[in-house]
Amino acid sequence: MPSGEGADQTSPHRHSHVRHPARHERSRAVIQVAVHAGAIVPLSWLTVDALTGGLTANPIQAITTRTGTAALVCLVLSLAVTPLSGIGRQAWMVPLRRPLGLYAFFYASLHMATFAGLDYGLDWRLIWNTVLEKRYIVAGTGAFVSMLPLALTSTRGWQRRLGPRWRKLHRLAYLAAILAVIHFLWLVKADIRQPLAYGVGVAALLALRLPVVRGRLRSW
Template sequence: MTGQWKKPAASGLQVAVHIGALLPLLWLIVAINQGRLGGDPVKELIHYLGMGTIRLLLLTLLVSPMAKTLHFGQLNRLRRPLGLWCFAWATLHFTAWLALDLGLDWSLIGAELIKRSYILLGFFAWLILLALAVTSVPALLKKMGRNWKKLHGLLYLVVVLACWHFWWSVKSGWIEPAIYAAVALALMAWRRQTVVRWVKSFR
């Protein structure tokens, strides 16, 4: 009975993940149309998408320890949809910066990447998320074998880069990025055995 209950529960949670990641984007469309993004809507839009990305990253880190704590292995099925939504939000964040803030001026984009270190950190984090999204396809997962886990362990690095990117991007007020960094460190500490095993796998 427990196994029969857990599978529908996990499927329901997957649906909840998709709805939870999609609804804020739908709200964003409404907010843009109604002019609710304040005096600098482009800046607010980029910030909103960036914060959504970090929250999804932290939720992705939370899944495995929660599955162990609750003895609910089916919860691990949420990692893939959360990771893919995280990549989707990060791509929207990056695209909004490229298109709306810099107007797809590639010379200006190149200059900004070189001049502003926090943008370079965010770009590296996005590239890693791109690699993780591409290799999350089940067929590639089987082909990669153990190397898949090694590659997908780079999510820990993405979390560090994202929090660092956020910290350096704010011009005033360090409390909000400090809170997210503290949560990320707490989750990494909770998963410390897994993190240590991943680091040792490169030796």
């Protein structure tokens, strides 16, 4: 492949692996599309299975589990964007953060709606008793509530209006992820391998944010 050398000197993304501006734009667009396509796979798969009877004998449980997993995966990926773009000096990745975060919120909303609507038939007394008796639901609700202001202030307008406070506010994403992992950890039986794996992932992403770690990585 011709490398397009010479044409990249004016590019603002000199450190990116893709050197040609036009190709750079194209691959950016491809990755944007891929992220959207990937993020709607769980929903498409769920819809197909729902229509073809592929949701087991306990479909409400299957919908709950699948939407919850999709929300957690999107949330962790959205948290991975900033540290990874920093380490790899891939600034083009940053715009992926918002759609991933919004997909996480979308799946979390479906997850909550399934719990309250399908599972508990909007019987608020029963829901309240369940929330009080199941601590994993408290953690999960906490995760959802901490994502709410993030989704509401995800627009450029709010980002501008809030200025530096926007960055502070959006650190809540880490709280949401930690609570979501605790929610997962508390709901499994004895085998904690899966929630533990997510926990390690979130902890690693959080560690990459620490100034001391970031400094090390930069000099390395």
